[in-house]
Amino acid sequence: MAHFMTGCRGSRQGVTRLAGKDSAPSAFVQGWDSGVEIIGGNDADGDYFEVYGNGGSNGRLPRAYIGRLRGDGEGFKFTPYQDAKGAA
DSSP, X not given: OOOEEEEEXXXXXXXXXXXXXXXXXXXXXXXXXXXXXXXXXXETTEEEEEEEEEOTTTTOSOOEEEEEEEEOSSOEEEEEXXXXXXXX
């Protein structure tokens, strides 16, 4: 059974994909000069989503780790890069 679901919608019909807990699903959105990538995961504390910035389609900037987002059913917690465990 799927644990994660990713989705995308642009100028055409939207699509979704399913992934298990160990699949590390990812998605990105980028323009010409900048973009963002999200990678999902699951550990002993539950689901998390790691956020990365990138240099967009032209690739002038390197990929950079921004932080980690978690939800606990009551709210969200974002841990910026400086405080994140296992920062890549």
